[in-house]
Structure formats: C-alpha cells, structure tokens
Amino acid sequence: MFTPKATLSISPPETAPNAIPPKKVLVPIGLGTEEMEAVIMIHVLRRAGADVTVASVEPQLQVEAAGGTKLVADTDISTCSDEIFDLVALPVSSLTETTVGTAVTVSAGSCVVDGSINRE
16 A cells, blocks of 8 residues: 655645744845746745735836846835834845845844835
8 A cells, every 4th residue: 555755735824823823024126136046036935934015126026137037025024114023035136236225234132124215
C-alpha cells in the first residue's frame, strides 16, 4: 500500500488564539524590481505566517518588473507612513535602489516609511 510521505500546502499556517501575533513585513516594489526576488520573498514570508504588505513606490499600484512582468502591489507606499513594521524586505535592483532608499527610513528598533518620495 502506498502512503504519501509529505504534503504541500500553499496556505499560511493557522495560528492558535493565544499565539504570538504575526510579524508585519513591508516589501516595497518599484520599476525594475527583480520579479523572482520579490515574488519568492513575498511567498515565503506569507507561508511562514508573516503579515506582508507589498507597497508600490511608483505613482501606480501596477509596476513593471525588470523582466517585463507586471507586479501589482497591495497599496501605495504613502499609506504605510503611519505603520510600524518589524521588517522591511527590499527586493531591489539597480533601477529601484534610489527610489526605495528615499521612501524608507530605518532607525534602531523601528522603521518609518516616508510617504513623500523624492525622485532624483
């Protein structure tokens, strides 16, 4: 008789009512973001139970990634300005480094997102 050795689930794990709240993670994306870096990172963090917010640093939510793939963010980076995140995960490329760098400020113990993005 055949018995499966492992099962694979794409849903985030269920948490008990008294469990520690999930970590809040911000993943900013912009023009030229590497698709694989962004999508795999977001997927792994969500499967691990993190509360992941994908935020566009561009004027629109849909962003064209480095290979031409269209990525759609959950929200605009400016809507995250009053939130505190446990982690900011940056799937950046050479095209997004300056844009994301001006949108996110990290200090000891906290992360602040500046809704006004300076495009130089």
